[in-house]
Amino acid sequence: MTWLVTGGAGYIGAHVVKAMTDAGERVVVLDDLSTGRAERLPAGVPLETGTVLDHPRVAEVLRAHAVTGVVHIAGKKQVAESIEKPLHYYRENVEGLRVLLDAAAGTGVSRFLFSSSAAVYGMPDVPLVTERTPCLPISPYGETKLAGEWLVTAAGAAHGMATASLRYFNVAGAATPELGDDGATNLVPMVFDRVEAGTPPLVFGADYPTPDGTCVRDYIHVEDIASAHVAAARRLTADRTASLVLNIGRGEGVSVAEMIGIVQRVTGDADLRPRVVARRPGDPARVVASVDRIRTELGWEARHDVRAMVASAWAARRPRQRSRA
Numbered sequence: 001m002t003w004l005v006t007g008g009a010g011y012i013g014a015h016v017v018k019a020m021t022d023a024g025e026r027v028v029v030l031d032d033l034s035t036g037r038a039e040r041l042p043a044g045v046p047l048e049t050g051t052v053l054d055h056p057r058v059a060e061v062l063r064a065h066a067v068t069g070v071v072h073i074a075g076k077k078q079v080a081e082s083i084e085k086p087l088h089y090y091r092e093n094v095e096g097l098r099v100l101l102d103a104a105a106g107t108g109v110s111r112f113l114f115s116s117s118a119a120v121y122g123m124p125d126v127p128l129v130t131e132r133t134p135c136l137p138i139s140p141y142g143e144t145k146l147a148g149e150w151l152v153t154a155a156g157a158a159h160g161m162a163t164a165s166l167r168y169f170n171v172a173g174a175a176t177p178e179l180g181d182d183g184a185t186n187l188v189p190m191v192f193d194r195v196e197a198g199t200p201p202l203v204f205g206a207d208y209p210t211p212d213g214t215c216v217r218d219y220i221h222v223e224d225i226a227s228a229h230v231a232a233a234r235r236l237t238a239d240r241t242a243s244l245v246l247n248i249g250r251g252e253g254v255s256v257a258e259m260i261g262i263v264q265r266v267t268g269d270a271d272l273r274p275r276v277v278a279r280r281p282g283d284p285a286r287v288v289a290s291v292d293r294i295r296t297e298l299g300w301e302a303r304h305d306v307r308a309m310v311a312s313a314w315a316a317r318r319p320r321q322r323s324r325a
């Protein structure tokens with residue numbers, strides 16, 4: 001197999017590229033470098049620049065490297081931005097995927113792995129979200145991921161591709177300091193920002209129907225996300241007819257208050273009491289994965305706990321802060 005990883009120079013993509021190459025897979029990266037960085041790639045992994053929206057360019061890359069499998073990670077991923085720019089999100093995430101699938105089917109690609117998201121579930125009202133829980137996304141971002149899954153499954157069936165859509169829960173952490181997340185739009189990096197500024201971390205609502213009143217999520221180390229892709233790629237390689245939809249999480253809920261406590265212990269900055277502010281619109285009280293299906297289908301489970309996740313994210317952050325100073 002030769003795998004094309006789209007978005008391979010991004011935060012999650014680069015972790016997947018590292019894990020796949022460490023596991024001995026042959027990998028090529030396609031990235032438009034809009035948020036990706038070439039330095040994230042391991043030596044020897046070819047980087048092709050370009051967007052998945054450019055059909056001739058995608059077909060050229062697939063042919064030039066005799067690609068047989070695709071791992072599609074490129075895409076837009078900010079919920080709030082998707083509400084402001086739905087047309088942009090549908091173009092990048094749905095049209096980009098359609099073009100990529102068309103080029104893949106036309107060049108003999110037989111395996112296709114797609115990055116989906118727990119955002120497809122919207123506001124699930126169940127303790128553990130299984131893959132059978134109804135998908136009712138509440139943002140254009142979540143809609144594009146759900147439409148993407150439908151497209152992947154249908155195109156796989158029609159064009160003889162084995163497929164898997166992987167629904168990531170809340171991703172955090174870094175395998176190495178160089179591979180850290182540059183964005184600051186999620187809980188862990190936002191608490192780091194507050195700690196560094198010497199200001200109290202913010203809790204967006206403490207009146208949810210949860211044990212401590214703050215929202216509960218299923219945080220998963222990006223290295224575990226990456227190892228799940230290796231397991232899925234192996235499964236698709238062995239099973240030409242696979243058509244999978246799988247949650248990737250730890251199956252364990254962590255509240256915002258608990259997460260802030262862990263960040264404060266890791267950063268050694270536990271003096272400031274978190275400040276409770278208004279709820280952020282659109283936040284579900286609890287989203288925690290059932291991980292039974294991925295365990296059964298791939299024999300995979302997460303290895304890293306939440307403290308390791310936060311510690312690795314903090315280690316990745318400090319060198320960059322120093323280099324900016």
Ligand SMILES: O=c1ccn([C@@H]2O[C@H](COP(=O)(O)OP(=O)(O)O[C@H]3O[C@H](CO)[C@@H](O)[C@H](O)[C@H]3O)[C@@H](O)[C@H]2O)c(=O)[nH]1
Pocket residue numbers: 077078079117118119168169170171185186187188190191201202203204205215216217256280283287
């Ligand atoms: O300073 C902060 C930042 C966040 N939160 C809360 O922390 C929780 C987690 O927030 P965040 O890290 O932004 O993640 P989610 O809103 O759960 O969304 C993430 O996880 C989803 C999958 O579950 C993905 O679809 C999204 O792309 C990804 O941003 C939420 O309850 C937020 O209200 C705070 O209380 N204070």
